[in-house]
Amino acid sequence: MxxxxxxxxxxxxxxxxxxxxxxxxxxxxxxxxxxxxxxxTSADGMAELREQLLADPTSISGSWLRTLNPIVKDVQGDLVWNSTQQQGVLRIRDLPDPKAGHFYQLWLYDTHGNTTDGVSGGVLTQSIGSEEVFMPIKTDTPVQEPYKFEFKLQNDQNENGQILLMVQP
Known part of the structure; x- marks a missing residue:
């Protein structure tokens, strides 16, 4: 048994x-x-969040102002930021691949900030292509009253970076 x-x-x-x-x-x-x-789902979520932020009257937004740099001659897009929610969405298309050792970075400048260096809002390390891409804007430091957003081409040796695109709300 x-x-x-x-x-x-x-x-x-x-x-x-x-x-x-x-x-x-x-x-x-x-x-x-x-x-x-x-x-x-997250791409759709970012598009949805963008629409919600645009509908909020406390949000600020603007289209990219291009520099004369040929890298960004075809770039299109905009961004929206909400200081109350401390979040935003960057929308961009037709951004070429950065050269080896380079990356793109968004900077936010705050009238109430303690520094003139700006606050990082996110990094892109690859090209966008012709597809529209949404990137969340998130900061480690609160940004209460942004007066300028700069999208820069950065590398490890040059901390300042090269301004490619700008939004001034």
Whole structure:
């Protein structure tokens, strides 16, 4: 009688083990698809957030003012920022890949800030292409009354960066 219980117990553990391995394999196969779905949802979420912020009368917004730098001759977009919510959305398209060792960075300048250096609002490290891309604007330091937003081409050696685009609300 003990032998049949032991055999049945082993059989049950074997079946449970096989089911768990099949479940794990299914999850691993589905994971890349789930990541794509999440990325699409967040892009839609940023577009939705942008619309909500634009509808809020306390938000400020503006279209990009381009410099004469040929890198940004075709760039289009805008941004919206809400000081009460301490969040915003940058919208941009037709931005080329930065050269090796370079990246794009958004800076916010606050009339109530303690520094004239600006507050980082986010970094882009790759090209945008012709697709419209939405990037969240998040700062580590609160920005109460921004008077200027600068989108700069930065590298590790040049802390100041090169201004490519600007919004002055």
């Amino acid at each position: 003990d032998m049949s219980r032991s055999g049945t117990s082993r059989q049950n553990w074997f079946i449970v083990s096989l089911l768990l391995m099949a479940l794990l394999a299914g999850i691993l196969l589905a994971l890349p698809h789930l990541r794509d779905v999440h990325a699409d």
